[in-house]
Amino acid sequence: MAVKLICASHSPLMEFASPQEKYKEEKVRETFAKLAAEVEAYDPTLIITFGPDHFNGFFYDLMPSFCVGIRATAAGDWDYGKDNNKINVPEETAVNLVRxxxxxxxxVAYSYRMQADHGVTQPLHFLCGGHLDRYPTIPIFINGAAAPMPTTKRTVALGRAVGQFIKSLNLENERVLVLGTGGLSHDPPTPQMGAVPLEVEEFLIAGRNPTPEARQARQAKIIAVGQRLAAGDTSVAVPLNPEWDRALLKTFAQADFAAIEAMTEDEIRVEGGRGGQEVRSWMAAFAALHEVGEYEMTAHCYEDISEWIAGFGIVSAELK
Structure with missing residues (x-):
């Protein structure tokens, strides 16, 4: 059995805003293209992807810390899954993972009607040739937007448990790809309960399936924040934090799970912004791989791109 990992930042603004420093965008896209070719050559028999949600599929009417998709489709935000929203979830395998x-x-919660937003669908789009259903894929949601969030210690425990499931497959011809997506430093204008008008709270509680006009208006606000942040307006978002990002990448490379488990929600918010909480997906992904065996990480790129409101990192790892 083979197991590999790819973790990457995501930003829906990749298709809606172009950085002034063009080489940064080119580096990110070249890296995705390179890794997509490697994924195609690897031809995974199963992808397990850890990802957050941005109030597109999960809301405060019932907010789990973790949820496994038994059946799943793309939420359709930012046009990912616009032509084919199906995610190819192997149901029996997903149920066995839950058990x-x-x-x-x-x-963990589990869903027979998961709507996965760009936190899951964007990396699948870039790494799987634009086809969300190309490979059997089990999406695992980790709450990284709605406070209170799962502790980093429980997030690592989730990853280790998934690693035990991977080990239980024990098939010679199995090729598992573990994905983690989110962050790094990243402060999109995600509204917070208790700090917004009642109508916005109602959206956070039960805002599924918005009208195209409502989704367009929401996305336009996010695009505008990226443009203002790139222009130096730090009143709209916590500035990107490359120093924190690079230290975090080093922590993952060293498999320092004691340091990861010591991180708190408040600390992450201060250093990495609201979207920095999404690094829980990386934590779970690396913990899953480490449960299978010691690994070696390769950092392919890191670019701080304000127009995308993201410290954009992409790494891969393989078992030693």
Missing amino acids: RVMDEGVD
């Missing part, structure tokens, strides 16, 4: 994770002591 194994629970056996390992981590309770």
